[in-house]
Amino acid sequence: MEPGMLALLGRTISLMENLGFLWVVQTGFKLELWGELEERKSLEDLLALHPTWDRVLLDHWLEQAFCQDLLSKDSLSYKLSKLGKAIQTYRSQGLEAMYQEFVVHWSPGFARLPELITGQTEKTIFGSEMEEELISKASLASEPFVWPFLRNNCQKNKWQHILDIGCGEGIYLNKLMESFPSLQGVGIEINPTVAERAQNNTHSWGERLKIICGDALDLSQDLGTFDVCLLNNNIYYFSREQRESLLNNLKKILKPTGQIGILTALRESGNQSQRIFRTHIPQNLMSFFIACHQGFLGLPAEGEIRELLQQTGYTDIEVIPLPFRISHYFFARYAGLKTS
Numbered sequence: 001m002e003p004g005m006l007a008l009l010g011r012t013i014s015l016m017e018n019l020g021f022l023w024v025v026q027t028g029f030k031l032e033l034w035g036e037l038e039e040r041k042s043l044e045d046l047l048a049l050h051p052t053w054d055r056v057l058l059d060h061w062l063e064q065a066f067c068q069d070l071l072s073k074d075s076l077s078y079k080l081s082k083l084g085k086a087i088q089t090y091r092s093q094g095l096e097a098m099y100q101e102f103v104v105h106w107s108p109g110f111a112r113l114p115e116l117i118t119g120q121t122e123k124t125i126f127g128s129e130m131e132e133e134l135i136s137k138a139s140l141a142s143e144p145f146v147w148p149f150l151r152n153n154c155q156k157n158k159w160q161h162i163l164d165i166g167c168g169e170g171i172y173l174n175k176l177m178e179s180f181p182s183l184q185g186v187g188i189e190i191n192p193t194v195a196e197r198a199q200n201n202t203h204s205w206g207e208r209l210k211i212i213c214g215d216a217l218d219l220s221q222d223l224g225t226f227d228v229c230l231l232n233n234n235i236y237y238f239s240r241e242q243r244e245s246l247l248n249n250l251k252k253i254l255k256p257t258g259q260i261g262i263l264t265a266l267r268e269s270g271n272q273s274q275r276i277f278r279t280h281i282p283q284n285l286m287s288f289f290i291a292c293h294q295g296f297l298g299l300p301a302e303g304e305i306r307e308l309l310q311q312t313g314y315t316d317i318e319v320i321p322l323p324f325r326i327s328h329y330f331f332a333r334y335a336g337l338k339t340s
Helices: 005-032 044-048 055-065 082-111 111-116 128-157 173-177 192-210 240-250 281-291 302-311
Strands: 071-074 077-080 161-165 184-189 209-213 228-231 254-265 315-322 327-334
Touching: 005 055, 005 082, 044 055, 055 071, 055 077, 071 240, 071 302, 082 111, 082 128, 082 209, 082 281, 128 173, 128 192, 128 228, 128 254, 128 327, 161 173, 173 192, 184 192, 192 209, 240 302, 254 281, 302 315, 302 327
Parallel strands: 161 184, 161 228, 184 209, 228 254
Antiparallel strands: 071 077, 254 327, 315 327
């Protein structure tokens, strides 16, 4: 066999394995099989619990989960492996939402690529499930990496008033309020369903924290002034013109030498030698998926964010790569004259 053919065949087989992993994990989430298999069960045990289920397909699922090292097998019974236990342990920390995105939304979206590239079909908009559920929930997966940087910056810069634009369900606002008792904050969330969840999640802080359902591009109401304005994982939802307008508007509500913090995944590959996984495929695929939808150009490059900050008058730009080097935090200060 020719080397090129052998290499291509190897990549194809690897692709089959990866797709199988996605399908097996997502099915286990959907059918709550990961929870049921915390205790050892056979095919017959599972069918006794679910008599209407298809025996052949369930048998195949168990076999594939075992082949993927997600289950251990003892005679005819199965139980979660260490990897399977991790799936069940971390499912609520954004893991389940990520797999649902990949299987339910990414796969059909990329299947339309030929028609999208040739202009035979129009780009779609994000559906309600993506906007109201998956985007905010999937972001939980990055919280363990983001939070230490956010906490350290709050402590170092002595933030007292914080604005979180696109606050989602209020994850970071909750943690900041808990860790810094003198801190006060405002969260802005454009999606009414998500904003309501944020209000419910943060109501215990009373007057210290206010959640507003609104558009960050329209900051007409008096919000006060802030030590820092955060944009976590949402700068790519704004067009280039909107980004510039937003950052210019934020200068009006920043305190003297106030900061802006932009957290975003980047499209460019960066230094692979400093990566845990030496690949830039994940964020480039994410960029590709976003660009399949109306109004989006994909993820920005590091140079784009630097240029945006410089053009809008921000200085002292600090770029902090998070673990895996997929996402980066950009912190910058505005020290110019206030505009009316």
